[in-house]
Amino acid sequence: xxxxxxxxxxxxxxxxxxxxxxxxxxxxxxxxxxxxxxxxxxxxxxxxxxxxxxxxxxxxxxxxxxxxxxxxxxxxxxxxxxxxxxxxxxxxxxxxxxxxxxxxxxxxxxxxxxxxxxxxxxxxxxxxxxxxxxxxxxxxxxxxxxxxxxxxxxxxxxxxxxxxx
Numbered sequence: 001x002x003x004x005x006x007x008x009x010x011x012x013x014x015x016x017x018x019x020x021x022x023x024x025x026x027x028x029x030x031x032x033x034x035x036x037x038x039x040x041x042x043x044x045x046x047x048x049x050x051x052x053x054x055x056x057x058x059x060x061x062x063x064x065x066x067x068x069x070x071x072x073x074x075x076x077x078x079x080x081x082x083x084x085x086x087x088x089x090x091x092x093x094x095x096x097x098x099x100x101x102x103x104x105x106x107x108x109x110x111x112x113x114x115x116x117x118x119x120x121x122x123x124x125x126x127x128x129x130x131x132x133x134x135x136x137x138x139x140x141x142x143x144x145x146x147x148x149x150x151x152x153x154x155x156x157x158x159x160x161x162x163x164x165x
Contacts, residue, residue, distance in 0.1 A: 004030040008039035009054035021108035036060035055082040070097040077118050
């Protein structure tokens, strides 16, 4: 069975890139949304296995979309995919229940591996990283909130956390 993925991003080109990366690994894109309220409606209608959600929409941002879906469907699997890689965006997304945060631009293999890890509830690659990143951020005293973190930096944070504990 192919897992069903809902793509929600305001940029048609980004949805096309995501769709191509997912099809390469036999995921089924069951729907697309270009606006936040539409993303919520399509999630309720389609009940996808995973939702890939951007943060920027015209009337309601991705964090609020995430909050509303997780409130009604706490077991939903949602991955944030955004170029807004400030620490506060990442931490806020994960705090509200995102399974992971993918920073744009992304590599297709990394993108599909992240989707797979969230589908399979693999803590090492998804949930544990979320918990580690949250814990690491809480322990930093003078870490600037507006720092843009690359995926490599997040991986380094996770690695350094393991080395310290």
